[in-house]
Amino acid sequence: MWPTKKVFVRIESEDGLVGWSCTNGGEVVALIIQTHLSRLIQGTTVSDIADVWDQMFNSLLPYDRSGFAMMAVAGVDIALWDLHAKTKSVSLVTALGGGAGDLGVYCTATQPEAHRDNSWWGLKAAMPFGPDAGDQGLQANVDCMAAFRKAAGPDSRIMLDAFMAWDTDYTLRFAEAAVGHDLYWIEDPLPPHDLDGLRKLRAGLADNTRLALGNFSFTRWDCAELIREGLVDILQPDVAWAGGITECLRILDMARAADVPVILHNTCEQPWALAMAAARQSDPVVEFVDRGDASPLYGLMGAEPVFDNGRVLVPNNKAGNQPPAKIAHQFLGHSAKKD
Template sequence: MCARRGRCRSVVIPFPKIVAVRAFTARGGGADYHDQGAGHWIDDHIATPMARYPEYRASRQSFGINVLGTLVVELEASDGTVGFAVTTGGEPAAFIVERHLSRFLIGQNPADFERIWDQMYFSTQYYGRKGLVVNAISAVDLALWDLLGKLRQEPVYHLLGGAVRDELQFYATGARPDIARDLGFIGGKLPLHHGPAEGDEGLKKNVALLADMRARCGDDFWLMYDCWMALDVDYATRLAHACHAHGLKWIEEAISPDDYWGYAELKRNVPKGMLVTCGEHEATRWGFRMLLEMDCCDIIQPDVGWCGGITELIKISALADARGKLVVPHGSSVYSYHFVVTRHNSPFAEFLMMHPGPTEVVPMFAPQLLGEPVPHNGRIKVSALDKPGFGVELNPDVPLHRPYSN
């Protein structure tokens, strides 16, 4: 309606506020992708820090890698719109969300994600900072972005500034990079099977497996080793040099994520042209600042469900970009896809081959997510991400348990 002097009055429609916070747990596959049945490649004698104990060497589940299960966080707005996200954390993280973090969410505008993140992080700093607590914060943050996208009827990648390329291209993580090559992926990352406790014989087996896969895949296909924090600097250095003749592109997360000094030494020690990557189990801008300022790696690999969510990944990526480093997030399905497609320093993405073989491309977080896009010929078109929010829904056939309430 216009006033007499020709000025128009604008009507501001209040943005929906958050009215409910719910945290659930789920078992089997999904976001806790280690929670798999027997015979899955992801639990087949993979080197770990626990491999120094023979009784925990053959299976990661034997020492409890899957005890937490999946965390599901739902945020409901006053108009009935629900945003959600999944990560690991299970019941302990559900407690943190319901009994602690919910106070910073109820009655708040979901667009105020910076203030909400700041309050969640600094209110938990005395018992958090990394690990389980930041997993919980990440789930809430991702649910906020999902809710915001749904309220604005835009995909999250639009909210992040829009796509800088027309498609995502992927490398595959799994036990069969030769099959990944046939499926159109740009590279294959193998799990390392033998660590220092298995001596020189184990080292020879690691090199032999890489040599076999190089013969199967040819010279123009990337091959990498995921060492899952299992090694020390000496073993990692020897492994890198022994694998150099077989074209190992990078050595990933070779040592403890807290050993920044060891990573800096390893980066100096590896053969020229080989990359050192890490950061899957790092968290927040401060942890990644250490990796970057100490020149620990060539590529950082934050998991958006563990490092602090999208809100924190924006800051982590900016730190890396200013130093000319690549950001290639660990796994995390649609939650990383929407980010990677908006950043020039994230030129490709990881796809976890969650088929037991793995001989087929299946949704990474199945069965918990519906509508999860998967690569075709190693690529996903940006148009596959065009639904509001992160573009996925919870599978109603997957049982959810709400152990606490706020």
């Protein structure tokens, strides 16, 4: 649905400290960062992250206020926070206020039997079929949830992610057919712009079937609309897509005020998201996506997460002892360095 290439952002201070981040969007996001955003941060003070965020966002209004534009802002913002923590010689968790040493985890998997008898907070399935597969596909989706229920056991949570591939009628039909499996939530069944469809779902779903939305909410204003209309039960923004740490801190504050729980999307592949959850949420739950032996991102963006009895340890490595500095230059990992 968008370029799946990762974009790595590198920001260097005048004294050689380096902040890193990673987001999606491939060449499109790389172009926005390299040709547009880079000039806005040249020479700024590392700690002025909120001001830089506002300037980046406002400068991108002619482009868009979502999607690739916000992935680009997120990439720069996360790298700035990484650099900010290093200038203070502290971990990102500490820079964000300090917090829990471990977090509860739910697992997104394709092979539920591999997670039988594990202590995950819950198990989530990616749905293999949509409306075009007809009744046979719908039944296969129900059977998939039955397999997840069997693996999770009767007392654990099971969830599903439809990745915006369903419509209102299909979602309601599925929910009725799968009612015996006690689904904890249905995630992103419709595209985020289909507010009428989400309203119909909210009215038609049983009270105990939650809607998890927000993977494709790219700003606090997107999230505010879901909260204001009472459409979302669990809000799930992705830090690397929704404007980075600065914007997601605002989203967390807004959701807390509305008493809407937040579970950050794809958390365990993003050490900055783990740090945010630990520092700014009370008893949070985070997502681990099982990609087989290991995700290739773990060795690039941080240490491989350590799981113990259904929980993940929060990375809390301290940076080297370096003084604060101003930004000297930034460049993308695959591009030529810009001085």
